[in-house]
Amino acid sequence: MSPPAPGERRGSGRTWFFLGMALVLVLDQASKFLVTREFVLYESRQVIAGLFSLTYLTNTGAAFGILAGHPTWWRQAFFTGVALVALAVIVWLQGRLAGQSRWYTVSLSLIGGGALGNLVDRVRLGAVVDFLDFYIGSHHWPPFNLADSAICVGVFLFLVLQFFSDDHRKKK
Numbered sequence: 001m002s003p004p005a006p007g008e009r010r011g012s013g014r015t016w017f018f019l020g021m022a023l024v025l026v027l028d029q030a031s032k033f034l035v036t037r038e039f040v041l042y043e044s045r046q047v048i049a050g051l052f053s054l055t056y057l058t059n060t061g062a063a064f065g066i067l068a069g070h071p072t073w074w075r076q077a078f079f080t081g082v083a084l085v086a087l088a089v090i091v092w093l094q095g096r097l098a099g100q101s102r103w104y105t106v107s108l109s110l111i112g113g114g115a116l117g118n119l120v121d122r123v124r125l126g127a128v129v130d131f132l133d134f135y136i137g138s139h140h141w142p143p144f145n146l147a148d149s150a151i152c153v154g155v156f157l158f159l160v161l162q163f164f165s166d167d168h169r170k171k172k
Contacts, residue, residue, distance in 0.1 A: 013098035017105045017112075024113025028146040029120060032129040044133065052134050057143050058127035076122060083119040087112055103161055110154030117147030 039045070039056035046053045060075060090112040097104040121128045130143040 013102065013105050014094065016102075017094045017098065017109050020106065020109025021113040021116060024110060024147070024150045025116045025120070028114065028117030028150070031146050032117075032121065032131070035131045036129060039131075050135075050137065052132075054131050055133040055143055057130045057133075058125070059130050059143075060127040072126065076126065079122050080119065083115050083122070086115050087119075090115070100165070101161060103157060107154045107157035107161060110150040111158070112154075114147040114149070114151035114154065117145070117150070121147075 035054065035056050039054070041056055041058065044053045044055035060072070061069075062079065090108050094105065094108045094112075097108070118128050128145065128147075130145050130148075132145060132149070133143045134141045
């Protein structure tokens with residue numbers, strides 16, 4: 001592990017990491033709370049005609065409804081286990097990579113916070129609340145939520161950091 005930067009205390013990256021995860025979790029859960037309070041299940045309200053609606057749905061599967069048809073107990077155990085393993089790997093990666101760039105802290109806190117947000121839904125509700133519905137005409141992208149968005153942005157940022165890292169450039 002590299003020494004802390006001037007003016008930075010050791011461990012402060014870890015603090016920002018957990019604060020970032022908490023912020024993503026709070027924003028995700030607050031948005032889902034508002035949707036479940038203000039909408040009835042399957043209700044849709046158009047925001048931008050022909051492009052975007054807020055639509056209250058639940059997803060018992062993973063992305064695109066994968067595994068939604070499997071028995072509830074199996075799905076819950078599988079998704080909870082995967083989320084917990086993923087969170088452990090994310091925390092481990094944070095410890096290994098945070099000294100290389102603060103952007104690793106950002107990317108990993110987005111991924112971890114998103115994973116926690118969807119895990120909370122699965123444990124609390126048995127399904128994930130989705131409500132962001134993008135479409136063109138009758139062609140819809142599968143609805144998603146803020147946790148999913150945080151995960152996607154975090155993974156993209158992480159991959160960009162990996163691609164442009166010194167280690168990657170040296171391998172070329």
